[in-house]
Amino acid sequence: MSGADLHPIDLESPRFSIKKPQMRFDRQGDRTDDERLAAARRAFARDFGRAAAIYLEACIRCGQCAEACHFYVTTGDPCYTPIRKLAPFQEIYRREMGPFAWFYRLLRLGPEVTAAQLEEWQALIYDACTLCGRCTLICPMGIDIAALVARARHAMFAAGLVPHELWAVAERAEREGSPLGATPTVLKERIAWLAEENEVDIPLDRERADILATLSSIEIMKYPQSIVALARVLNRLGESWTLSTQGYEATNFGMLSGNTAWQRDMSMKLIEAALACGAKTLILPECGHAYEALRWEGANMYGRPLPFQVLHISEYLATAVREGRLKLKPLGKSVTFHDPCQVSRRGGATQAPREVLRALGAELRETQDSGALNWCCGGGGGVVTIHRADPLRYRAFEIKMAQIDARNPEVLTTSCSNCRQSFDDGRAHFRWDRRMGSLLELVAEQLAD
Structure with a gap:
């Protein structure tokens, strides 16, 4: 279907409904619904700014974002329309922060968001959005829908509404340093085994290095030959490089779950490891969200520009090819x-x-x-x-x-x-x-x- 075939979407229509009941997952104690809703509102307000206000005011309900979403295209279910996933937060904006918020509250215009509604919406914010940004690219108004969904996750986390599997891997990453149990001890054992088995030098915890290489837990636990490949390439190029047990896990489940404190903790481990060894370049692994977390959000977590270059491994390889x-x-x-x-x-x-x-x-x-x-x-x-x-x-x-x-x-x-x-x-x-x-x-x- 082309953009010309689309018709304006009525986001208030009752046909936009979520049929699957959702579970509550609250690790912050037995809070009342009012307390959970208040926590979500505070988190949403904390993240809110001029750009978000412009985005929320700009939607013309053309429906083009729907045709850009793989979940909508393969199901035909209008509840998966990307901008629709933000409906509760649009209502919070209108009633709490919009230019006519006082008018909405005075005349009680529009539905007031409830904790039950947020709980129902959990599936759209987490299950039905990969934050891929295709809807953002397609939107004729330039609305960064993916970024808004990511902000909505901050509010959902504050309300204790993270799917339990995602919460579990994020909490484990915060507690152990890895979402899949690839702790520093496991990393050392894996590196020793891979180095011996493949007869390749894999430096670990060198005091000084020009390059700090990082990994994802999936590589460590499921695709270890990627670590061997990384070592062979960097060694062939004669690079001064190292892995570090102080900062190696680049996958950032703090960001994916919506916990900005955990996101910062995970980013700072990499940043501090790079600073400790004097790295001029930090190479990120074959991991998409690791790239977003450190390349584009790392400086925000650090509070100032990063004092080293951050490259995805594909960028590093392309640069080495270009330089001959x-x-x-x-x-x-x-x-x-x-x-x-x-x-x-x-x-x-x-x-x-x-x-x-x-x-x-x-x-x-x-x-x-x-x-x-x-x-x-x-x-x-x-x-x-x-x-x-x-x-x-x-x-x-x-x-x-x-x-x-x-x-x-x-x-x-x-x-x-x-x-x-x-x-x-x-x-x-x-x-x-x-x-x-x-x-x-x-x-x-x-x-x-």
């Missing part, structure tokens, strides 16, 4: 690249992996709507951790399978381990015969002698 330092053997195969939303669409590093693939001599077979318009894998934003969201996520994944099958590549690759995990899960669910690979691992396999 990274020599690669021809791959000689057709490749389709899946763009991670937070790196490409939200982060702007769309061309970096393509530079690397050109250096590999690969025949790049782009899917329809590739690059910044790429469809999300369906598992970002923490959605892959929420079990009750699985049926919805699998529906969204059908878009990816159809697009990739239409191009029929010999090799499928990406630069996000979370996307890779989502593809593995979708592959198993649908018994699909394609396997997602790692761009970094592909490069390591093709290093020229």
Whole structure:
């Protein structure tokens, strides 16, 4: 459906309803509904600013964001219209902060938001939004809907309305330093095993290094060959680099859950580790939300500009290719690249992996709507951790399978381990015969002698 085919959407229509009952998950004690609602309002007000006010006033209800959302497109359910996911917070804005808030309250215009309504809306804020930003890109009014949903998560966390699986991994990351149990002790053991098994030097806790490399728990626990690939590339280039047990986990579940204090804690571990070893560059792993958390929000968490460069691993590889330092053997195969939303669409590093693939001599077979318009894998934003969201996520994944099958590549690759995990899960669910690979691992396999 094109934009011309769309009709204005009535967001107040009763057909916008959430049919699935939601669970309450409150780790802040037995609070009353009024206390929970007040906490959500305070959190929403704390995050509120001029940009958010402009966004909330700008929506013309054209419906184009719906056609940009993989959850709406695959279900046809209007409740998944992206801007609709913010309905309770739009009402809070109108009644508490808008230019006519006094008038709304005086005449009791519009429904007053309740704790029960926020509880009902939990599924839209968490289960049905990967924060991929495709709706933001499409919006003719330039509304950053993804950013507003992220702010809404701050309020939902304050009200104790985070899905329990997402809360559990975020709390574990805050407590142990890793959402998947990849503690510093586990990291040391893994590094020692990988170094010996693969006969590669993987430096850990060097006092001084020009580059601090970081990882995601998914790589440490599920895709450890990515760590070997990272070491082989950096060693081949003769870089002064290290991993650090003081700051290695780049995945930021504080950000995904909506807890800004945890988000800052997780970011500061990386920042302080980089400062401690005097790093000039911090390399982020193949993880989309890690890129957003540190590259674009890290300075806000730090309180001033970061005193080192932050690069996604694909950007680092592309730079090394451009400078003529990274020599690669021809791959000689057709490749389709899946763009991670937070790196490409939200982060702007769309061309970096393509530079690397050109250096590999690969025949790049782009899917329809590739690059910044790429469809999300369906598992970002923490959605892959929420079990009750699985049926919805699998529906969204059908878009990816159809697009990739239409191009029929010999090799499928990406630069996000979370996307890779989502593809593995979708592959198993649908018994699909394609396997997602790692761009970094592909490069390591093709290093020229």
